[in-house]
Amino acid sequence: MDQQKVIRAGIIGLGGVGERVFQALRAHPAFQVAVLCDASEQRVKQAAETHRLAWTTDYRTILDDPAIDLIYVGVPPKFHHGIVMDVLKARKHVLCEKPLANSEEEAKEMSEAAASAGVVHAMNFPTYYRAAYAEMAKRIAEGFLGELKRVELKAHFHTWPRPWQQNHWIGGREQGGFIREVFPHFIHLIRAILGPIRDVNAHVQYPADPALCETAMFASAKLDGGVPVLFDGLSQIAQKENITFTMYGSQGTLSLQDWNVVKAGGMNEPLTEVPLPEIDRTLGLLDELAAAIRGEKARLVDFAEGYEIQQTLESLLRG
Known part of the structure; x- marks a missing residue:
């Protein structure tokens, strides 16, 4: 990727954490938020009008846009798998909230698909950047x-x-x-x-x-x-x-x-x-994410690591 090219991002999910990541992407010079998506039309429309951005309630329309480089997935866990698998099929870079999935099986499939997609895949673990x-x-x-x-x-x-x-x-x-x-x-x-x-x-x-x-x-x-x-x-x-x-x-x-x-x-x-x-932990993550997208060495928690974390998480939940 051109080292000077701004990375255009689409946001899927504008809940509490999603809103913070959205604002961090807006503030980071390497990124430009191009479009917002949320299941709540009222929420996404209000945010889009405030910041003069395009918006949608159907995330698939974002994946069809060849100008979008990165997708942030900030939806509840049970929706991670379906949305992220579609993002990977569209060959977009992806930043996903934790946990990676809502089951060990879903996480495994996402990790394998990410490894085959040829894109940058990362998770939002802010403590890693504190x-x-x-x-x-x-x-x-x-x-x-x-x-x-x-x-x-x-x-x-x-x-x-x-x-x-x-x-x-x-x-x-x-x-x-x-x-x-x-x-x-x-x-x-x-x-x-x-x-x-x-x-x-x-x-x-x-x-x-x-x-x-x-x-x-x-x-x-x-x-x-x-x-x-x-x-x-x-x-x-x-x-x-x-x-x-x-x-x-x-x-x-x-x-x-x-x-x-x-x-x-x-x-x-x-x-x-x-x-x-x-240290701003989210901006630190975005520094690393931008470096990875531009083909540089970066310190990210990828989906392979996310799958390993999911296995331990599921062991705790099973009791």
């Missing part, structure tokens, strides 16, 4: 932890869905729940820093209503070499939301709290916050 990730990866590479003893994720929610997540699907068992929405970020984080997750043994609690998502889960797993990994999820509790990812070592401890705060401590020391630079 300063917090870079700091933790650097310290681990330098041996800060010593011998890794245990990895723990605690994801506790006062209520799920949260107040800002009130939509028709995110609290449902079919494609919602905090395991699907939150845990993939940390499955990827563990894999990226520490390696594959094996031997998942999970227990998931659901309410009596079969339409509603999980309210609690606890799971154990292992890294290569036998280091235990513990997953602890809980919702509908009095406590304020607490998302904490911690790696315990013989020489040091590293903890990521509420997505952005890294705390570290050495031998017999309390954890103290590590100063971090301000």
Whole structure:
């Protein structure tokens, strides 16, 4: 691709995350948003008129446009497979929300199709582009932890869905729940820093209503070499939301709290916050995506990795 050519993008899905990605694409000099699509005519029309863009409620019309280079897919998980497979058939580059699919079988098919399509395929895992990730990866590479003893994720929610997540699907068992929405970020984080997750043994609690998502889960797993990994999820509790990812070592401890705060401590020391630079995680992702589309080396989470993440996710959900 011409290094100076602006990458023209189509947006499919203008929910909470989709709106943020849309605005980030608008702000990035390598991209130009050309058309918006959403199932809600009112929502997409309002956004398109505000920004003077073309709009549609039928994503297939975007795929027929040869001037569109990239498609962002920001729809609920059960629609990822059908839309992304059509995008790949149209030979468009694609950025997809997580999780990759709504089942392991769908994710496998998407990964295989992406590998054959000859296009750039990537997932939106913003934590990978945060300063917090870079700091933790650097310290681990330098041996800060010593011998890794245990990895723990605690994801506790006062209520799920949260107040800002009130939509028709995110609290449902079919494609919602905090395991699907939150845990993939940390499955990827563990894999990226520490390696594959094996031997998942999970227990998931659901309410009596079969339409509603999980309210609690606890799971154990292992890294290569036998280091235990513990997953602890809980919702509908009095406590304020607490998302904490911690790696315990013989020489040091590293903890990521509420997505952005890294705390570290050495031998017999309390954890103290590590100063971090301000980095726009979404713009960082788009830098890498633009590089890949232009044929340059890039750091992306592709669909092959997304499929591996999906396998661990499904093991957690199966309980």
